[in-house]
Amino acid sequence: MRSFRSVALGVAWRGIHNAFTNPAILLPSMLFPLFFFTAFAGGLSRIADVPGFDFPAGYTAFQFVFVFLQSAAFGGIFNGFAIARDFESGFARRFLLAAPQRTGIIAGYALVALVRWLATAAVVTAVALLAGMEVLGGGVELAGLLGLGLLVNVAALLWATGIAMRFRTLQAGPLMQVPVFLTLFLAPVYVPLELLQGWMHTIATLNPATFLLEAGRGFIAGRPVEVAAAFAVAVGAVLVFTVWALRGLRSAEAAG
C-alpha cells in the first residue's frame, strides 16, 4: 500500500508541477471551457425565450452546467495527452521500470487530472458568477454538482489512460477526444430534453450523459432531478474505465 501511495504521489507531483509551470499545457484546458461558456451563454441566451424553455436559474446557469461537466471530461482527456506524450518521450517506460506498484501510476495521473480540473472549475465558476449567473441551489446541491464533476473527470481520465497506454502515441488523441465530444454534444446541450425533436431527442434520451446534465442543472436550479441515475452513470463509468485503464496498463507492460 505504501509503495502504491508513493508511486501515485510521485507521478502526481511531477504532473502537477509540469502543468502549473508550463502555461502551454495549462492554458488550453482553461481557455476551452471559457470559450464555450462565452459562445453558448453569450451568443445563445435568446434561446431562453423559446416557448417551453422554463429553466428557473436562467440560460447562463443552464449553459454553465454543461461547460462545467465538459471541462471535467476534457480535463481528463487533456491528461490522457500527457500520458501519451510520456510514452513518446520514453518517460512512461521509465515509470514502468521504476514503479514497484504500477497501478499507482494510473492513480497518480488521476490525481493530476483532478487538481488541474479543480483549478479550471474554479476559474470557470468565477467567470460565470461575474457574468451574472444565478445559483438557486444550496450547499448540498452544489456539493452534488461538484461530486458529479469529479466523477466525470476521473472517468474521462481513465478512458483516455486506456487509449494512451494501448497506443502509446499522441496520434491516438482523436480516439480519446471524439467519442467524449460526441457523447457530450449528443445530450441536451442547448435546450432541455423536452425541446429536442426527432432523432436528436431519441439519441439524447438514450445517452447516459443526459442524466449527468439534467442532474447538474437540477442541482444549480435547486430542484434536484435524476440524481440517483446520474451518480449511477458516473460511478459506473469510473468502474468500467478503471478496468479499461488497468488492461491498458497490462498492454503497455507487455509491450515493454
Next chain:
Amino acid sequence: MTSSPLFVQVGQLARRSVVRTLRQPVNIVPSFLFPLILLSVNVGGLSAAERLPGFPGDSYLDFALAFTFMQGALFATTNAGTDLARDIQTGFLDRLALTPMRSAALLAGQLAGIVVLALVQATLYLAVGIVAGVRPESGAAGILVIVLLAVLIAIAFGAIGAFLALRTGSGEAVQAMFPLLFVFLFLSSMNLPRNLIETDWFRAVATVNPVSYFIEGIRSLIVTGWDGQALALGFGLALAVGALSLTAASLALRGRLVRA
C-alpha cells in the same frame, strides 16, 4: 524551370499541391466529416430556435448549413499552413529558393490544393444539405454563387495559413493557431442571426467579425434568395481578407527566401 513562364511554374507547383492534398486522407477526411457532424449536432440541438419570433426562414437546417462552409475553410487554413510548414522544415523551400521560381508561383501553387479541397467540400456540403431537405431560395444559379464564395473564403483563409507557416516555419505552431481561429467562428452569427443575439457585447463582436458576413452571404442565398447587401458584404470582405492575407503571406515569403 530556368526559362519557364509564370503559369508553368504555377501549374507544376499546383499539381504537386493538389496531389499532396488528395494523398493525405488523414488531413482531408476530417475537413469533410467534422463540419457535417457539427451541423447535425447543432441542427438537432438548436432546431427549437425556429420558434423564436423573427427567426429567418422556417428550418434551422437551412439557416445552419452556411456554417459548414466556414468550418471547411478553417480546415483549409491549417492544411495549407501545415503543408507549407512541412516544405520549410524539410528544406524543400530552400531548394526552391535556389531556382528562378517566382514567389507568386509558390503561393498560387500552394493554394491550388486548397481550391480543389474547397470545391469538393462545397459540393459535398450542398449535396448533403439538399438530400436533407435544403432548397436554396436563390435556385441553381445561387448554388454556383455559394460555391464561388466558399472557394474565395477558402483561398483567403488558406493564405492566412500560408502566412502563419511562413512566419513561424512550424507545422505545430500552425496547428496551435486552430483554436484561436475557431474563436472567430464561434463569436459570429453562426448560431443565431445578429438581431436575435441578446447579449450586447456578443452582438457587437459578431457585428465587427468578418466571419459573420461570410456566413450571412452564403446563408442569404439559401434562406432569403438574392440579397445584394449580404452578397456585397460577403464577397467584398472575402476579397479584402484574401488581399490582406495574400499580401502578408507574400511579404513573409519574400523575407524567408531572402534568409534562405
